[in-house]
Amino acid sequence: MKSTLAIITLALLVTPALAQQKVPPAPGPARPLNLPKITEKKLSNGLTVVLAPLANVPKVSAILTFRAATTASDRQAHPGIAQIAASVANEGTDTRTSKQLKEELRSIGGSISLGSDTDATTMSGSSLSEFSTRLFELMSDVAQHPSFPETEVKLAQENTIQQIRAGRADAGFLVNERFQKAVFGDHPYSFVVPDEKSISALTRADLRAFVSKFYIPNTSHLIVVGDIDVDKTFADIEKAFGSWKSGTAPPDENPPVPKRDKRQIYFVNRPGSIQSAIYIGNVSIPRKDKDYFALRTADTIYGSSFYSRLTRNIRESKGYTYSPFSSSNTRLKTGAFLAGAFVRNEVTGPTLLEIFYELDRMRVLPVTDEELNAAKEFSTGNFSVELASQFGLAGRINTIYTYDLDKNFINDFRPKIEALTTADIQKAAARYFDTYHAAIVIVGDWDKVKDQVTPFGDVTIYDAEGNIVTKS
């Protein structure tokens, strides 16, 4: 009897299934978010420590951020010093050679890497959680006692010079470098890589002086996410980092944000290019600006989601390009909105036309309710996915401290996105998709595409090394 009943039930379930459903299924009830509890503490030396337990795998992920930006005040005297310091800091400490450090890391299933950008130097570390105590010891050693051995400094200088030369063959590298320079002008954010002379001029003494000034606990923050017990981890961190001496950070540079006064083309000539690499953009806003949520949502609709207007137009309708994109790219002091695409030479002019058309359309006309609702779902849904990984959550918490955001940023994210109106989006687009004063940066073969480019503005032509070749 029982089995007969089961078969009938199954049959009832199966019968309608064989037909193809014509409309999308409705969502089920929303599932709870269950965000990890985030705890912030300060060590007596001033180091801010933020912990969040997330036991999705038996690992631990950590981000230690120093206020040692490529824009730090030593930039004037020693361009590139933050980058070289970051690349050599984990190549030996007072008590460990580079090789010993890497072998110890392997023995805990770990890694440590450092990098610097226009706002900070960041050390990322991870290991199996059973060895987290040793990960913190190693990260602390690299933060406090990097020894900058002469041989490692010399090797990093040589290799950085060669890597930059290798990069100058790459259209992606060149278009980004010229874009940052075009948009940020004299502002420290225009820095991308140093020149070879500056790299060669750096000494071990310069690097040691730099880190002793900038790698200090009272202006740094350590974010740890993973399979951890919060109390024990805080005690481990106190033990590892407690002896780190606080210091006085040099005052940060804060020059006025540049304002562009005209539309201008910056063309980097790369003879033999079979595509034009195009970046179009302008100065935008810092991450903490009140317009951040409107700008990032305008960006989602314009070009940073797959079903964006730009992708539908120049990829799915016209077939000009593979991966058009846009980015709101907001940072500590300001940002730059950017739209771009890599396209075959023959459609360079038509692509510029469409990028501008879609930008202007968002400035002049409101987006539809459907588009805005889709963008809201896209942002909040993908935010949850981001927070479900250890480095995703750690990275998001890190932005709160690096960009000086409201401590409730994560919890406020959804309500702030959901409150946006189509008028907010249009206002943000009108303001920050500033086509009238845009920088247009193109890396390509000038002889092949010049006739398509010149109708869009005055042109300055550069070579791959960044020298001006001609001005129109």
Add this chain to the structure above:
Amino acid sequence: MRRFVATSLAMVLLTTATTTAFAGASGKPLVIPVVYYKLPNGLKVVISEDHNAPVVTVAVYYNVGFRLEPKGRTGFAHLFEHMMFQGSANVKKFEHAKYVEANGGSLNGHTDFDYTNYFQTLPSNRVELGLWLESDRMRSLDISEENLKNQQNVVSEEVRVNVLNQPYQLFEWISLWENSFTNWNNAHNGYGELAEINAATIEDVRSFFKTYYAPNNAVLTVVGDVDVNDVKKMVEKHFAGISTQPAPTRADLTEPPQTKEKRVSQTDKLANLPALATGYHLPPQNSPDFPAMALLVQILQTGESSRWYQRLVKEKELTLDLSGGLNYFGNEFDYTGPMIMTTRATYKPGHTADEVLREMDAVVADIVSQGVTDKELANAKVQYRSNFYSQLEGSQGKAHLLSALALFRDDPQQINSLLTPFENVTAAQIKAAAAKYLVATNRTVIDRVPEKGAKQ
């Protein structure tokens, strides 16, 4: 920058699993629940609950990669992947992306040596949407001339941006495979020659779909904050009515053994610095030598403590970098055909490829004569386990491994015991594997130098 619907170019060195339940601070051992069954039409179904976050990944893996694309149609498997986003009976062109994103998700597809996958990660209460979208295109892909032409243009731009307009033109994949292998299926350019991509016809698309995109040639995997029984009912509802197709005849992928070293010299129009790539044929995955070889790859070239990195980049200062691994696109488990271990290094002007090779060989000779230390092997195993966990952190990573194990081994439960053979490798096996496989006669070397001469 994002790359949508891409042949992924990142080298992902993902590794293995574990029988031992290693627990972290939480004391929770990592055991992945797996429910596995087949629908009457042959579709393999894998469901794994994961309640860490309110998200779900819905993935479909088809048992066809670019090795099986037709002759004269290089790049076709990947072009076809793009066609899967061009609409189906109830989903208009590109609306797959619209539905997923407007429901808070993200999506992509990827074409690999032996599989093509499609996946979306969504808020977990939208799991049925993902299933419906995948079932609609498996059942009723809409194929039109106009959309084919459009995607031929898009894929041509993809090849230009990632290959033809790049220094080095991915020689450590495309050229290395062309030269290392003799069987066309293995050797040909999987990204495709532009002329062949653009020669594809609507008939090619229809026939490929019918042959390979059938439920009995696929795995459907659902991982996330869902209830297994609910998902089973939804799978039944959306997939059970899709018709089985005759099993495709599969091309012979066997490769004759290599007996002589191959050396190739190339010039590069765009690059500023010279670079070297090597490929060594690997034993098949079911060989007793395979786990030792996988750990040897780790010891030789994974991370900055690895022997080749230490020798080439640090001690001899010959190369700027060192990258490579056991499977150019993936890991030990997500392929089936013949494979080479690849290595790529940009070397410094003023040096030669022979100098680099000499040092690589000296490192191997040392392992062949002295073996690796116990400590070195133990550390390599720890790193292996750690890398494996990283792969399993998200629903997408878990879905990937589960799908590969279902597709190629018909046994996704193995996810909880994958590491055992790797944990059991001995130093003597590593030494023997180095002596057997890392010999010049088993390798292909490409030296690629700037056409204009390296800048000093």
